[in-house]
Amino acid sequence: MTPNTAKVSGDPYEVLCAFLKKESGLIIDAQKRYLVESKMQPIIRREGLNGFHGLVDILINNKSAPLAKEVVETMTINETYFFRDKVPFDKFSQVVLPKLIETRPAYKTIRIWSAACSSGQEPYSLAMILDQMKAQLGGRRVEIIATDLSEAILAKAREGLYSQFEVQRGLPTPFLLRYFDQKGDKWQIKESLRSQVQFRRLNLLGDYNAIGNVDVIFCRNVLIYFDNAGKREVLAKMRRNLANDGFLMLGASESVLGTSTEFVADPMHRMVLSPADANLGAARRPAVAAPATPAALRAAILAG
Ligand SMILES: C[S@@+](CC[C@H](N)C(=O)[O-])C[C@H]1O[C@@H](n2cnc3c(N)ncnc32)[C@H](O)[C@@H]1O
Structure with a gap:
């Protein structure tokens, strides 16, 4: 140039x-x-x-x-590590996933979206938990969609290759031995786990139609870099993708207080948020994947 x-x-x-x-x-x-x-x-x-x-x-x-x-x-700031802050992952395995298993029919795929996934440690941590909970899942399918703005960081995430320093941050040693292959002085997530995560580029300021309806959203440590208007916009759009009885997980220092009325924190589990309108019955906002008209609804019912 x-x-x-x-x-x-x-x-x-x-x-x-x-x-x-x-x-x-x-x-x-x-x-x-x-x-x-x-x-x-x-x-x-x-x-x-x-x-x-x-x-x-x-x-x-x-x-x-x-x-x-x-x-x-x-x-962009790509700071991340496996099982970051630990508590959200404990809540995921102890509260969120058991609730979804209880409330969803066994044939229904559970869909999880890791928005702003950086180099992949967050979605891979979720994939490891899901593997650990295979018995409880009872053969039910789970999809993990992981998105980020940065193509460069997504390329690293897809490769799933981490330095010794990166695998020492947050990852329990038995998980390292079970889910990684040693490649020289690095560690690569096993293909069986890598193939469970679909990585895609998505700008949180753009539209989320390609994501479809999801049951859980991990949106952690990205909204802290946005102003209130930006946060409001993202949370309002996420609400439309999230099932009415779905869950949103924010970062340890993030909350919806003063920015969004779309979600409320669970009083027992502060980091687990639910749609604020979840108890409004028929008046609930339809999720994006829901048929829009009575005719479409009839067709969907007939199609099973
Ligand atoms: C600090 S990392 C958080 C990673 C992970 N969620 C965690 O908590 O460990 C923030 C990520 O947000 C991404 N990001 C920043 N702005 C974004 C936007 N507008 N849309 C999508 N991702 C964005 C960055 O590329 C970066 O990878």
């Missing part, structure tokens, strides 16, 4: 922050200027751009979609 000399009006740092918010929902405050500039420097140098101004000019004038994607991905 040739050096770009076009002028950007206003502070290019602020323009970049507005761009990041629009593309990903991420809010970056004024104190992060140095961090943002240092993260952008390698891209600016590699592309031979006219400094920060040159980069921002390319972004706001849509001159390079791949570069815009790279800039957004560079700014």
Whole structure:
């Protein structure tokens, strides 16, 4: 790419922050200027751009979609580890899954969505729990859909290859020995477990139709980077995908207080949230996969 000399009006740092918010929902405050500039420097140098101004000019004038994607991905925070915070996974195995097994007919697939899955530790932790609970599941099918904004992090997630440091964070040793193969100085999730997770790119600011109706959503440690309007938008959309008697799990430091009236926390299990309108009977909001008209409903019943 040739050096770009076009002028950007206003502070290019602020323009970049507005761009990041629009593309990903991420809010970056004024104190992060140095961090943002240092993260952008390698891209600016590699592309031979006219400094920060040159980069921002390319972004706001849509001159390079791949570069815009790279800039957004560079700014995402991918911190994650196996069984992160432990409690949500305990709640999943002790409260959520038993409830779903009790309330769902055996032929019905249980669908779990790990939104903002980063390098895969969250959905693979869920897959390990499901394997441990095979007997209780009694042959019932479970699907895990794991999504993230970043293609680069999804490629790592799909490969399921982790360093010694990564498998030492949160993963019980018996699980390491049971569910991983050693590959040189790294560890790879066994194919049998990898094949249980479908990884797909999805921007939480986009639409969720491709996800369909799900029973459980893990949406942890991503909404902390959004402003209230962004959080509200995501939670409202998630409500439409979640079964009326489904469950939403947020991160340890996240809550819906002051941002959403769509969900309520279980008083006994703080991190487990349910749709707030779950007890409204016929007035409940239909989930996305529900037939929209009486004719479609009749056809669905006839189709079994
Ligand atoms: C801190 S990680 C959290 C990973 C995992 N959920 C956990 O709690 O360990 C946040 C992830 O959110 C993703 N992310 C950020 N903005 C996003 C957006 N608008 N849509 C989808 N994913 C996004 C990032 O790429 C990153 O992988």
